[in-house]
Amino acid sequence: MSLSEPLLGETSDAENQDTPQWKESKRRRQHLPRRIDDVGSTSRWKGYRLFLMLGTGALLLLGFVQLVSILIGLVSLVLPTGVDKIVRDWGRPGHLGAGLVHYPTDFSRDILPKACHSHNDYWRDVPLFSAIRSGCIGVEADIWRFDKDLYVGHSITSLTPNRTLASLYINPLLDILEKQNPTPQIMPDSDKSLHGVFDTDQAQTLILLIDFKTYGPSTWPAMYSALDPLRTKGYLTHVANNTIIQRPITVVGTGNTPFDKVVSLDANPHQDVFFDAPLEQMYLGPKNETAPPSLPNTPSDSDLRPRSAEEPVEQSGQGQNDTPSSSDAYNELNSYYASVSFNKVIGHLDRGEFSEAQLDLVRGYINGAQARGLKARYWDTPFWPIGLRNHVWDTLMKEGADFLNVDDLVGATQSDWGKWKGWWRRGKRTGSWKGH
Known part of the structure; x- marks a missing residue:
C-alpha cells in the first residue's frame, strides 16, 4: 500500500470538500445525545395530547x-x-x-284561594281577573266621584270615561256570579246556597275594597247606589239581627270612607258596606297593655291621630277621615279589615331584620285586630330588594297576619319565599356588617 493512499476509515480532503455542509451537520446531530430539556418537552407534549x-x-x-x-x-x-x-x-x-x-261552574277550576289582597288592582293589564286567576281573595278599586259617576284610577289624570266602578268591577262580578250560580240541571231545587267566584271553595267570599278618593260624605250615596245590582241578587255580605251573613262579595270602604255612614242605618240600611279600621289604634300586648312601645323610626302620637273630614282631601286617608279616637268603636259588625302602613308603625328594618321590639309591635297589632274579630293587614311593605320583601311577607304570615297586601301577584302566590336568602342574612352570617 502506497503511503499516498488514505488509511481505512479516513476521508480524503477531496471527499471532505465534496460533502455538503448540511449532511455533515445532520451526521453530527445523529451521533450527539439529546438535551435534557428536549426530552422534557416531548414528554409534556405527549401528556397534553393524552x-x-x-x-x-x-x-x-x-x-x-x-x-x-x-x-x-x-x-x-x-x-x-x-x-x-x-x-x-x-x-x-x-x-x-x-x-x-266543561261543567257549569268551571270558571275558576283548579284555582286555590289565597289570603292576598291585590293592591291597586285596577292598574293591572286585566283588573279583577288577574287577581282571581292568582287566587287572591281581595281586590282594590280607587273611586273618584264627579257628577253622578264613579271613575276608577290612581289619580285624576289617569281617569277615563269608560273606566268606572261598574265597568271594571260591578258588571264583571255579576257575570262571574251568574255563571257560578246556574240552575242545577239535576235536582234543581236541592241547592239554594250562593256560590262565590272560586270553584274550589264556593263559600269563600271575595273582598272588594273601595278606596274613596273624593270627599267621603258626597261620594257615599253614589257608591252605595252603584252596589244595587249585586245587592239585588243577594251577593253582598251583610249584617242581620247582629249576625254576619256571609255572601260571595264583601264590600269594605277605605280612604275617605266616612265611618259615621257605615254605622248609620239611614246611610247603610242593608248593613252591607264595612269599614277598614285603623290598625294603629288596636295594639294589644301580651299582658293586655294597649299602649304600643315607641320605636325611634315610628311617628309620634300626633301623627297617628284621626283627621277631621273638614281637612283637605289630600291630607286624609284610611282611618283618618273623622274616625272615632277609641278602638272600641270597631268590631266585626261594622268593620272587616284593620289596616295600617307597615312603614308608619314598624319602620325601617335595620340590616334587613326585625328587631324584637318591632316583632312585639307586629304581634300586638295583629292580636288587637283579631281580638275584635277583624282581619289584620299591613300595607306599604318593602317591595325591593325581592329577598327583603319576601322576608317581610314570610314574617308577617308566620306572626298571624290575615292578609298580604301585594303588588306582585306571581311572587306572592307562586314563589317560594324562603328560597333566596338576601344580602342581610349573608351579612349576618359572615359578620361582614361589623363596623358599619
Whole structure:
C-alpha cells in the first residue's frame, strides 16, 4: 500500500470538500445525545395530547348521551303512551271525553284561594281577573266621584270615561256570579246556597275594597247606589239581627270612607258596606297593655291621630277621615279589615331584620285586630330588594297576619319565599356588617 493512499476509515480532503455542509451537520446531530430539556418537552407534549384526547372523548360521550335522551323524548312525543294520548286528545270531537271538558261552574277550576289582597288592582293589564286567576281573595278599586259617576284610577289624570266602578268591577262580578250560580240541571231545587267566584271553595267570599278618593260624605250615596245590582241578587255580605251573613262579595270602604255612614242605618240600611279600621289604634300586648312601645323610626302620637273630614282631601286617608279616637268603636259588625302602613308603625328594618321590639309591635297589632274579630293587614311593605320583601311577607304570615297586601301577584302566590336568602342574612352570617 502506497503511503499516498488514505488509511481505512479516513476521508480524503477531496471527499471532505465534496460533502455538503448540511449532511455533515445532520451526521453530527445523529451521533450527539439529546438535551435534557428536549426530552422534557416531548414528554409534556405527549401528556397534553393524552389530556386532549381524553377530554374530547368525554365530551363526545356526553353529547351522545344527550342526543339519545333527546331522541327518546321526541319518540315519546310522536308515539305517546295510551294515557298520554287520552289526556292530549280528551274532549276533542271523535275522541274520548268529547263533550265532557266543561261543567257549569268551571270558571275558576283548579284555582286555590289565597289570603292576598291585590293592591291597586285596577292598574293591572286585566283588573279583577288577574287577581282571581292568582287566587287572591281581595281586590282594590280607587273611586273618584264627579257628577253622578264613579271613575276608577290612581289619580285624576289617569281617569277615563269608560273606566268606572261598574265597568271594571260591578258588571264583571255579576257575570262571574251568574255563571257560578246556574240552575242545577239535576235536582234543581236541592241547592239554594250562593256560590262565590272560586270553584274550589264556593263559600269563600271575595273582598272588594273601595278606596274613596273624593270627599267621603258626597261620594257615599253614589257608591252605595252603584252596589244595587249585586245587592239585588243577594251577593253582598251583610249584617242581620247582629249576625254576619256571609255572601260571595264583601264590600269594605277605605280612604275617605266616612265611618259615621257605615254605622248609620239611614246611610247603610242593608248593613252591607264595612269599614277598614285603623290598625294603629288596636295594639294589644301580651299582658293586655294597649299602649304600643315607641320605636325611634315610628311617628309620634300626633301623627297617628284621626283627621277631621273638614281637612283637605289630600291630607286624609284610611282611618283618618273623622274616625272615632277609641278602638272600641270597631268590631266585626261594622268593620272587616284593620289596616295600617307597615312603614308608619314598624319602620325601617335595620340590616334587613326585625328587631324584637318591632316583632312585639307586629304581634300586638295583629292580636288587637283579631281580638275584635277583624282581619289584620299591613300595607306599604318593602317591595325591593325581592329577598327583603319576601322576608317581610314570610314574617308577617308566620306572626298571624290575615292578609298580604301585594303588588306582585306571581311572587306572592307562586314563589317560594324562603328560597333566596338576601344580602342581610349573608351579612349576618359572615359578620361582614361589623363596623358599619
